[in-house]
Amino acid sequence: MSTDRHYAREFVRTFFTSPTAVQGEDDSAKMLRSAAQLRGMRAPDVWVPDNEDATAPSMREEGIENIIEVVAEHGADFPGEIHPRVVWHREDPAARYQGFQQMLRVARSDTGAIEHIDGFVIPEVGDVDDWKKADEFFTIVEEECGLEAGSLSMSVIVESGEAELALGDLRAEMGKPSNNLERLFLLVDGEVDYTKDMRAMTPTGELPPWPELRHNTSRGASAAGLIAVDGPYDDIRDVAGYRERMEENRAKGMTGIWSLTPGQVVEANEAPLPPVDGRWLLEVGDEEVALEPDGEAQVYDGDEVGLDVVGDGEYALRVGGDERVLDDEELEAELLDMTAYVPSLDDIVDSMEEFEAAKEAGRGAIAMTQSTTVVIDGVSVEISRDRMWDEATYQAAQTPITLFQDVHEHRPDQHEDLEEMYGADVVERATAVGN
Template sequence: MSFTVVEPATARLNRSELAVPASNYRFIEKAADSAADVVFLDLEDAVAPDDKAQARKNVVKALNEIDFGKRTLSLRINGLDTPYMYRDVVDVIEQGGERLDLIMIPKVGTYADVYALDMLVTQVEDAIGRDKRLGFELIIETALGMANVDEIAAASARNESLHFGVADYAASTKARTTNIGGPNPLYGVLTDAAVAGASRDFHWGDMWHYAIARMVVAARAAGIRPVDGPFGDIRDAEGYRAQANRAAVLGCEGKWAIHPSQIELANALFTPSEEEIARAEAILSAMQQAKREGKGAVTLDGRLIDIASIKQAEVLVDKARQIAEAG
């Protein structure tokens, strides 16, 4: 283990993250009754320029009047390059009380972007005497952001999660796709002609694999949560499951839901199964026994169990505990 100790961010369930356009107050009310772990009220892409001011007022009203229960509540502000961002921050923090948990910063490109928001948020919090410090969610959705992802992930003690914004990332990198996530039929390879002959097979690939894997490494190195972003085809539940599963395998803790129908999918896919939890508990029990016997490693069902296995098991058991406590 490195001598450098990475302090983990605040532990939160982040299996599903529901996007809600703040311009529609009825949608905000419905989100409060949803099963989403995290709800983010969107002042950015989902709100037309002429509706920005009213959407901001809707957020303030919702924070003061709606009971969001135990779920984490976030606010996606407008970008630093817009004339709306500072008022998003100042008005909502000053007028919205203590209920808001997180601020989601879109299109983060550099360390300085996070630093600037940290300074502004700190000044507003200090000015009004806010008791609960706000955390940050950061969306990596540009080539610049991906190039600086390590510095961004570690830019503030407020940072809690990194998110992959696939649509804007595709536009930024000029990728040949118009889908919001999902596979591309052109992204694949043929088996070798010299070996396969006339019966060459075409193997589809995941064109977003590098981006998500890179984001996961940066997030985990900084002690924060990696979260996969949107999947645009709300009619394709199987496609959503496939994208979420590959994100989970790579280390993501959850995925966005851009429609309420995707919440249940995300919650199920990022919840450890009963078999996984039972296996993890058996590992921890076996290692406790080994410790009493002075052993550093044991075998369980024919497989080596060591310190690394304990850490993996503890993660699963802790996730199961969080889910149970959330009800």
């Protein structure tokens, strides 16, 4: 099968859920109304009015009516995609039928709400046969309500071992004439129910990190041309932990993450974007420490690394409890090995433009120099490295640019934020490079 994507977006950064009905409130839809009016960096790429776990079972009938009302009123102006979550369960035919009826009610409403809904989210799926049952219900809804075949996308939440194993079947199953699984959009991890399904335990009762699940979901999405999204990060006050989780995910190819609050939405919207300013890092033990810029120099301000001049062209470099005497060349080589540079958006665009110009001139590869002055304990050392850029390097550098361009194309409500962050000139060049 082809892994060409069947929808416009290539990246989803934020998957934001809202209860569809809140018990004991004068307006049970107040959280839906609030979410529907989010804009800019506070608005998610995908908004999920959640009529499953986030809404009490006794309120779900009212929740469907609230979805219809709020989406009909605000859906046309909402800047992201709208994908309500309905009830479903791989082992419960009644729950599956109930989910089908919820989708049908939204699609049949004479309010026009369905015109603003991009798809539905199906939780608690099982093996791939269960995914096909959901797909068949989507097909019936489209047929019953006069919608174009395949116009409603289907996202699933991977919350069981069965669903995780099904990820490996998608590539072979999608595209068969017996199903319409091409409507699949997001593969979303649900680590809480997955932990329950796996009968996993930890001494503290906290969730295991499940890096294998996140890897498998990302791999399944890549193989099938879909988008992978990590599950919720429950400690909403732990901003540093949320950022660390997202950084780990991006190294697995998983850009998106579940967001539980508008604050998490802002963090998750901004985190994957290329940095505004480039920065140098110094490896200290098992960590990388950001060096402080001082003019053209980069200063280390810490106790784990020390540097002294001990003679003409000789230096004593201390890292932790280890101290070595090195000459100029040896010191530069050691610091080159200990340092890394995180490029800014402007840096990436500069490099890509330079390589494009070289290609235009008939050159297949060029060397690009990266240099700075590292200052440790007041001792300055010039370091410089050459990196060869060829077509493969260029393509790898294009991923963050493609993300930026995808955001710029599909989220015009964030244009002002992006220009404020990077400057209008950088944004203009970043949207043009690589095209």
